[in-house]
Amino acid sequence: MPxxxxxxxxxxxxxxxxxxxxxxxxxxxxxxxxLTTEFGDLRKHLFTEDGKLRSFVNVYVNDEDIRYLAKENTPTKDGDTISIIPSIAGGVPTMELAS
Amino acid sequence: MADATALWISGHLAEKIRAHGAETYPHECCGALLGRDLSSVAGSDRGSGAEAPAREILQLFPLVNRRDDSPRNRFSVTPEDVLAAEKAAREQGLEVVGWYHSHPDHPARPSLYDRDHAWPWYSYIIVSIQNGAPQDMTSWRLNDDRAEFSPEEIEIRHRAAV
Known part of the structure; x- marks a missing residue:
């Protein structure tokens, strides 16, 4: 079971x-x-250009935040569920950015 | 995102967002937008094909700004808050379709910081609070390429409660 x-x-x-x-x-x-190989358009919303997980993207294995485990090297076993949960953040403009 | 989008919200809920921004001034307020994305709801009252893709906000889920180091110009919502908002939405047959926050003494336009912490699809409402008084309220969606936000029309609509 994957x-x-x-x-x-x-x-x-x-x-x-x-x-x-x-x-x-x-x-x-x-x-x-x-996941990001099968769905290439996902990559930029999860990872920065240098391949690091974006700071506001949190990943859990079952109910455990991988930041407190071995991050992306956290081992998985058959039947595990991986969840992707954002931290929502924002703030006042230091530069406006809108079309 | 090529299509213009619209966000439907009642006058009452729009006023609650403004009031939340005034209440937490000079700090930023934040919360979740609970509702329905009508472009993915079969048989919805989305209207004619000529109408812009829309979503409706039916409830707010106010949150606590977790940024106690710089709450005047930053807000942060933890993943636990996100999960709590999603749970509240699910319990009412809704989903979290976006987020709101205030810009104290700054315009209601997204910042570079907003962009770097956003995902497409979500609606991001920003309310400007000037000297403690709510001013402009705008909504934005991040484009697919993450380069910039596109404005989303806020349409005040009356609708029966869920």
Missing amino acids: VKVMIPSPLRPYAGKRDSAEFNARTVGEALGH
Whole structure:
């Protein structure tokens, strides 16, 4: 039984409208790698240009935040569920940015 | 995002967002927008094909600004808050379709910081609070390429409660 990655609503348009995807993966990084390989448009919303997980993107294995485990090297086992949860943040303009 | 989008909200809820911004001034307020994305609801009253893709806000889920280091110019919502908002939405057959926050003594326009902490699809309402008084309120959606936000029309509509 592979690892299940839950896809949050805002990212489903970039994942064929699916709410989850399953992959064979030994670590969280591997699972997210498979996810963003299958759904390439997802990558920029999860990772920075230098390949780091965006600071506001939190990843959980079952109910555990991977920041308190081994981050993307956190091992996964069959049947685990990976969740992607944003921290919402913002603030006043130091530079306006709108079309 | 090529299509213009519209956000439907009642006058009552719009006023509650303004009041929350005034209440927390000079600090930023924040909260979740609970509602329905009508572009994904079958049989919705989205209207004719000529109408812009819309979503409706039916409830607010006010949150506490977790940024106690710089609450005047930053807000932060923890993943636990996000999960609590999603749970509250699910319990009412709704979903979290966006977020609101205030810009104390600044215009209601998204910042670079806003962009770097946003996802597309969500609606981001910003209310400007000048000297403690609510002013402009705008809504934005991040474009697919993450380069900038597009404005979203806020339409005040009356609608029966869920």
